[in-house]
Amino acid sequence: xxxxxxxxxxxxxxxxxxxxxxxxxxxxxxxxxxxxxxxxxxxxxxxxxxxxxxxxxxxxxxxxxxxxxxxxxxxxxxxxxxxxxxxxxxxxxxxxxxxxxxxxxxxxxxxxxxxxxxxxxxxxxxxxxxxxxxxxxxxxxxxxxxxxxxxxxxxxxxxxxxxxxxxxxxxxxxxxxxxxxxxxxxxxxxxxxxxxxxxxxxxxxxxxxxxxxxxxxxxxxxxxxxxxxxxxxxxxxxxxxxxxxxxxxxx
Amino acid sequence: xxxxxxxxxxxxxxxxxxxxxxxxxxxxxxxxxxxxxxxxxxxxxxxxxxxxxxxxxxxxxxxxxxxxxxxxxxxxxxxxxxxxxxxxxxxxxxxxxxxxxxxxxxxxxxxxxxxxxxxxxxxxxxxxxxxxxxxxxxxxxxxxxxxxxxxxxxxxxxxxxxxxxxxxxxxxxxxxxxxxxxxxxxxxxxxxxxxxxxxxxxxxxxxxxxxxxxxxxxxxxxxxxxxxxxxxxxxxxxxxxxxxxxxxxxx
Numbered sequence: 300x301x302x303x304x305x306x307x308x309x310x311x312x313x314x315x316x317x318x319x320x321x322x323x324x325x326x327x328x329x330x331x332x333x334x335x336x337x338x339x340x341x342x343x344x345x346x347x348x349x350x351x352x353x354x355x356x357x358x359x360x361x362x363x364x365x366x367x368x369x370x371x372x373x374x375x376x377x378x379x380x381x382x383x384x385x386x387x388x389x390x391x392x393x394x395x396x397x398x399x400x401x402x403x404x405x406x407x408x409x410x411x412x413x414x415x416x417x418x419x420x421x422x423x424x425x426x427x428x429x430x431x432x433x434x435x436x437x438x439x440x441x442x443x444x445x446x447x448x449x450x451x452x453x454x455x456x457x458x459x460x461x462x463x464x465x466x467x468x469x470x471x472x473x474x475x476x477x478x479x480x481x482x483x484x485x486x487x488x489x490x491x492x493x494x495x496x497x498x499x500x501x502x503x504x505x506x507x508x509x510x511x512x513x514x515x516x517x518x519x520x521x522x523x524x525x526x527x528x529x530x531x532x533x534x535x536x537x538x539x540x541x542x543x544x545x546x547x548x549x550x
Numbered sequence: 551x552x553x554x555x556x557x558x559x560x561x562x563x564x565x566x567x568x569x570x571x572x573x574x575x576x577x578x579x580x581x582x583x584x585x586x587x588x589x590x591x592x593x594x595x596x597x598x599x600x601x602x603x604x605x606x607x608x609x610x611x612x613x614x615x616x617x618x619x620x621x622x623x624x625x626x627x628x629x630x631x632x633x634x635x636x637x638x639x640x641x642x643x644x645x646x647x648x649x650x651x652x653x654x655x656x657x658x659x660x661x662x663x664x665x666x667x668x669x670x671x672x673x674x675x676x677x678x679x680x681x682x683x684x685x686x687x688x689x690x691x692x693x694x695x696x697x698x699x700x701x702x703x704x705x706x707x708x709x710x711x712x713x714x715x716x717x718x719x720x721x722x723x724x725x726x727x728x729x730x731x732x733x734x735x736x737x738x739x740x741x742x743x744x745x746x747x748x749x750x751x752x753x754x755x756x757x758x759x760x761x762x763x764x765x766x767x768x769x770x771x772x773x774x775x776x777x778x779x780x781x782x783x784x785x786x787x788x789x790x791x792x793x794x795x796x797x798x799x800x801x
Contacts, residue, residue, distance in 0.1 A: 395718050
């Protein structure tokens with residue numbers, strides 16, 4: 300087993316605006332990428348406009364490497380993707396950002412260093428550079444408006460790479476130590492308190508409808524995923540409105 | 551069955567920079583969203599800097615609605631998410647962008663209009679606005695560098711919403727009408743041509759190793775997913791290198 304490879308390199312071919320290089324660095328670091336490679340940046344390097352736009356992602360700019368050719372920039376990589384709006388006159392696999400993220404992760408797990416090529420802002424990658432890549436990567440956007448800023452393109456792809464190994468729970472509730480979720484006994488106790496108070500107030504006028512109404516109320520409060528504190532608060536609400544403590548006694 | 555609802559509204563609460571409103575509009579339209587709502591934009595509305603930054607997403611800016619309060623901006627919505635870096639002193643579900651996209655899509659399919667709240671650039675949403683939402687949405691970025699531009703935050707979330715219903719094949723090959731994929735008979739014919747030429751050239755010196763070497767060569771060319779045109783080209787390559795046409799005759 301090889302050790303997993305480092306995160307993918309981002310290779311900008313002939314980037315024009317220093318500001319875009321800076322916002323690319325920021326998007327990279329947001330997603331945990333740090334290996335930035337620049338092929339013939341138009342305005343030279345270092346570029347103060349890049350630093351100003353990086354919003355603190357200086358680490359990425361300081362360690363960026365400069366290359367004369369795309370071939371030199373990817374020489375040490377084993378798997379390379381080329382971002383393109385459309386592929387002309389070339390038979391090559393075309394992958395979505397999500398499929399690209401899975402492909403990158405599986406190769407990195409096998410110890411293969413990977414990289415992603417981005418072309419100049421206006422024109423995109425030339426065919427010769429796309430030809431160097433193992434696959435083309437196209438972002439399926441609104442067909443009526445596909446114009447994506449360079450840093451936005453880097454962000455979407457770096458984001459998909461990051462999420463592919465992210466373990467954040469899809470949904471969680473922010474219970475803290477002082478307000479843990481109520482257990483089912485406490486919840487049942489609350490339901491009974493409410494139902495006693497409603498019985499005493501004559502709420503269930505039609506006895507035949509009582510079971511369904513009770514079920515609906517219980518479902519509502521179960522869906523709310525109450526904390527212990529909230530259960531105590533609701534007992535207080537019932538007492539305040541009805542004057543009835545749990546067990547039927549006056550408050 | 552209700553008709554599916556329109557795509558989610560993007561609600562910017564007290565956005566400061568016109569430029570950010572413009573780049574938000576661009577990110578929205580990239581992903582097919584058009585319902586932009588602004589609550590007390592700092593520099594008034596309309597804002598020429600927003601138009602300059604929208605890079606052609608004028609439609610979104612022209613139809614943007616202005617509100618005095620967050621409550622008014624979301625009054626017609628049935629499900630609302632609030633973007634926050636962290637949730638303080640509030641018991642609420644917290645979802646990832648991917649889980650949010652699934653939640654939005656399922657509610658939209660049931661005809662529920664949805665929206666996503668974004669706070670001012672520096673300070674984020676106040677607790678009172680988060681409290682209006684059904685769930686909080688947090689983007690799990692590199693913990694060492696979570697600073698995300700407003701338009702980048704909108705882009706990531708709008709992207710996840712778009713991908714959740716995107717039908718683009720994860721991977722495809724760009725065969726065209728003039729170069730369809732070769733069928734297996736054509737491929738087998740190519741293999742036999744190559745193996746005849748290699749036999750004639752004495753390539754398989756150790757007969758015991760021949761089956762494995764043949765398998766490896768066949769695997770390599772199968773993995774390349776050749777087009778019909780490429781099969782013809784490779785027949786030509788074999789003839790050129792070996793002087794041997796298919797069937798063993800001289801070229």
